[in-house]
Structures are given as C-alpha cells and as structure tokens.
Amino acid sequence: ESILNAQVGDVDSKIYRKHAEQIETELQELEKEIIGEKGLIEKKLTAYDKLLTTYPWLQDERKKFMYTMPDKNKQKNDYISWKTEWAKIFFDYARFAILHIIYIREFNSQKPFSDFTNREQYIIEIAEELINLKQAKWISKKKEKLRIYWKTLDVWSDEIYRWAYDNGKLEPVMIFELREAKDKDFSNLPIEDLEAIFKLLAKNRRAKVLKLDNGQLALKIKLE
Template sequence: MAEIEWPWQYSFPPFFTLQPHADTRAKQIAAWKSLVLEYYRITKQAVVDVREIHTNPLFNNASINRKLPSEAVLVILEELGKSGNASPLDKTKQRWLVYWHTLEEWGDIIYNWAQENSFTGSVCTFFELTQGEDTSEQEFHGLDTEVLIRSLKTLEAARKAEIISFDDNQGVKFF
C-alpha cells in the first residue's frame, strides 16, 4: 500500500472539530472531502463504517490525540454524496461507499480501457476487470466489487455495456 501524505491540517487539532464559523467550516469540510477521497484512492478501499471510524487512521490522529466525531464524519460523507463521491449502503447511513471518481467517471474509465484494448463485443468477468493481468496497470484494478457494479450500471444506462451472470460468475459485455 502506498504511503499517505497527510496535509498540514491533519496535524492541526481544530481540524478534528467542526468549526462554527460558516466560511471556516466550508473550507474545513472541503479539506476533509479531499483528504477522504485521497485516502480511499491510495488505500484502494471503498467502505466507511461510521461505527468503526475510530479504528481508522484517517479519522483518528493518534500523534495529536484527536478523533473526528462520528457526527462530523456523517456531515463529510453527506457532502461527498452531494458531489457524487459517496452513497450510503444502509438506511441508517452507518455504512457508506466512497468513490474517488464518481460512478460515471469510473464507468467512462472502464469503457475507455475496454475500447482501447479491443474488448468491445466481448465479455470480461468482474474478476478479470479488478484482479486480472490485463488491468494490473489500470486505476480500477483492485476496485471494490460493489463500486464496480454501480459503475457498470452507468454504462448499462448509456447502452454501452450489459452486466451478465453465468455459472457462478458475473461479468460485463461491452458494446
């Protein structure tokens, strides 16, 4: 896993408390959004469980003994949701998917790869897309399966692909 370069704010204790002043708070939330997306991109993770955030180094800076409260994490996740970079996995909004690219962007990235590598008209399994040798240099290599499926659904809606099931596998046919 690549090393995270923490921004200066991460070592600034007030960064871990939502600020009351509107302009300061807006800048703080923007910085958190950027940090969350970068962290999940580098670690190739996708799921945030709000109940377990205090075990996550992203929200828990042990070196300054600061933790971001779960209420603040929810505010940040809601903001990420507004920009298309997160969505709740449950009705209680305790588990979220985080996308460092929006689902449409992921769909475009995957579709462009399929076109450039002559996979249009053929089927790729989800495993081949996220774990296969052909994609080892691609940004979507290692992508969470749920994020992959949601991305491919944007391609289905655009009539560029179809998700298919066969035997015990799932795959996608690119058009």
C-alpha cells in the first residue's frame, strides 16, 4: 500500500508540475500578446492621429470647405482665419512627427495636407505664414525645403546641456553622440543647428567648444 501511495503521489506531483508549466507558458504567451498589442497601438499612433485629438474637425464632413483656400482678395478675413488655423496644424504636425526640415514635395502626400484641393500652393502659403511668425525659414531658393522651429535654439541648448549633465558627459561631447541619443528629439537636428547650439552654450558660459583635428566641433560642458 505504501508503494502504491508513493506511486500515486509521484503521479500527482508530475501532473501538478505539468499543469504549472502549462499555466506558466500560457501566462508568458498572454504577456507577449499584451506587449504586442501595446506596441501595435504605439506604432499606429502617427502624427496624423495625434493631430486628430487636437483638431477633430479635420475628419468632420461639415468642415470640408477648410481644404480649399478662400480667395485672399475677395474673402480676406476668411483667408486670414484659414491661413492662421492651418499654420497651427502644420506646426503641430512637424512637432508630433519630430520633423525639423520639411520637404514640400513629400509633405504633399501626408494627411491631412494630401486632401487639399491645390496641395503645393496651399502648403507654400501656410509655410509663408509660419515664416512671418518667425517659426520657419526657407532653406532652398526654389522653396522646396523648409526649416521649421517648434523649439527655439535656446530651449534646445537647455535640453542638450541637461542631457549631457544628467548622463555624466564630463568629457567632450561629439555630435555623433547626440545622434545616437535616439530617444531625444534633438538627435536629428540639422548639423548647422547643433553647431549654433554649441556656440550658444559657450556664449552663455555653460560649456566650452572644442575644434577637433577633422574640423568638427565638440562640446565640453561646465558644471553649474
């Protein structure tokens, strides 16, 4: 009888372990599914999706008229309102998409701008409004590329200094190190802006700019 009980106990133990392993496997699969769903949600949250939360009228059928620019001579007030609203949307799109340089031809195919009745003309009109607001500038004579400033160089300089300080970057910081900080919005700033930010930090006595043998600049921060 004791042998039989031992065998039964051994069988129960094996069944329990198998059941526990099965539950653990199912939990791991469930966790993968949850993580996968979260990743999918994050991946689907595009700049356009973010725009819709701020400007829900973009999908409102009753607002279709906003995709046609009012006549600037005959409907001056409507034109000004239209241009002002779309300048905000353009600005926020660049901010949500973390774009510093806008290529007009590529922008034509991005929603909501792809729904314009005259895409290229309207986008240039909106870009000119941002330039008037000192939030952008043309960087090509043919108006094919636009530099948009959704943060000032002063703000970027603060962020770069804080990043270097928090990460213990007491040795000279190379531009490629900023490029490798992929989780930071400044990682894809144009090289000209990064060099200007280095000089700005030096001017404010928060860092020293070093010129390397290859002609590139490096930044050595000063502790505050």
